[in-house]
Amino acid sequence: MPRLALYALVVCLLSVTAAVVSFVEGSWLGIVWVLLAGLSSNMCWYYVKRARQQKSLTG
Numbered sequence: 001m002p003r004l005a006l007y008a009l010v011v012c013l014l015s016v017t018a019a020v021v022s023f024v025e026g027s028w029l030g031i032v033w034v035l036l037a038g039l040s041s042n043m044c045w046y047y048v049k050r051a052r053q054q055k056s057l058t059g
Helices: 003-024 031-059
Strands: none
Touching: 003 031
């Protein structure tokens, strides 16, 4: 897994955790964390797909 995809995955997992904690505490700030989790998840998939395409082109 590419390094940037791994970083994006870590950010996604931390964002989901922060969203859960925010919602449990009754804060609506969790919506921001959910949006950040969605963005980082898409970034993770993008970097994984890009690495696969580059590997298939060179390999």
